[in-house]
Amino acid sequence: MKVLRKQEIETANIQVGDQIVIPLAELGEFTATAHKVTDEGVMFIFDEYVTCRPMNNRSTNKGGFEKSDLKKWMDTVLLMAFPEELRDKIYGLTIPTVGQIVGHEDEWDNKNLEPDSDEQLPLMKECKNRIACFEDRLTWGWLRNATKEEFSSALFALVGSSGGAPYSNGASGSLGVRPEFWLVKQESRGPVPREGGVSHVSYRSYYGRRNTKEVTKESLQEEISEKENEIKLLRKEIKNLEEKEMFAKAASEMKNLKDRFVEAGFTEDEAFHMVLELSKTALGIGGTK
Known part of the structure; x- marks a missing residue:
């Protein structure tokens, strides 16, 4: 075989x-x-x-x-x-x-x-x-x-x-x-x-x-521009990662809070709306001027 x-x-x-x-x-x-x-x-x-x-x-x-x-x-x-x-x-x-x-x-x-x-x-x-x-x-x-x-x-x-x-x-x-x-x-x-x-x-x-031998003022300036663009891309990558981490953390905290409301005797729907209202208050959304 x-x-x-x-x-x-x-x-x-x-x-x-x-x-x-x-x-x-x-x-x-x-x-x-x-x-x-x-x-x-x-x-x-x-x-x-x-x-x-x-x-x-x-x-x-x-x-x-x-x-x-x-x-x-x-x-x-x-x-x-x-x-x-x-x-x-x-x-x-x-x-x-x-x-x-x-x-x-x-x-x-x-x-x-x-x-x-x-x-x-x-x-x-x-x-x-x-x-x-x-x-x-x-x-x-x-x-x-x-x-x-x-x-x-x-x-x-x-x-x-x-x-x-x-x-x-x-x-x-x-x-x-x-x-x-x-x-x-x-x-x-x-x-x-x-x-x-x-x-x-x-x-x-x-x-x-x-x-x-081709190094000139213009080629060095072009290299600087390329590096600046690379830095911008890296910063964008970092920002995207930070935003993903922030949203993931917020979602996890909201789920934990909702679970605690449910454990306290509230229904899933009631717990969801309570967490939603707390989130609006924390973010300054809604309310009177």
Whole structure:
């Protein structure tokens, strides 16, 4: 009888198909599979969508993925969610391209999407590896390619829940985010060679932008503007988390208060209205002027 058995082991010799477990702070714990191995590093793609987010706050694909709000969130919030021991070994944090997921045989993709030079990853030849879930439900997810301007200035490619990618979606819509990243090998700190175009990312360009010869007053000002936008996004994330925590705490306190009224002999309806009136009084809603 042939049996395939998964077993957890300690090893530095990562091979294509190996999975690692990565806790991402409050996003949860996920597995990521090795899809490409070179002498310098290993490329992993998460097996699930770690969140659902818009590509841009506005419905535009100007600047492509590299200038998108999603990319800024990944380079700041998502990167900081990785365990500290992995952060300084990660580079090229992005999402997959159409080529990596489904290849380049689809005529619609080739005609209407920004091209990439990636070949389909071997594991992605199986449909089960192209599809992914978010919170245990099959979901559509973003791919890195924007649509060509003559087709639309507001759309990006996506991979559907059936594993195909002949689709596009408005940039402001919320879709699954399936991160891809390179993990540098201990014995090498050099760049991982990759082709140009949409998929061009290297260790040197990711961590050494400030050391290039192209540094000018204008480029530094642009970098400052980008950092200011990242800070605004982080503040917005913090505000959203604070509001969620505040509402959750208030709801819990209201439920506890209602339960105590019920225990004191009031009906559910009476208890609800009493808590509601107390809440209005506390918030200063209603009453005489």
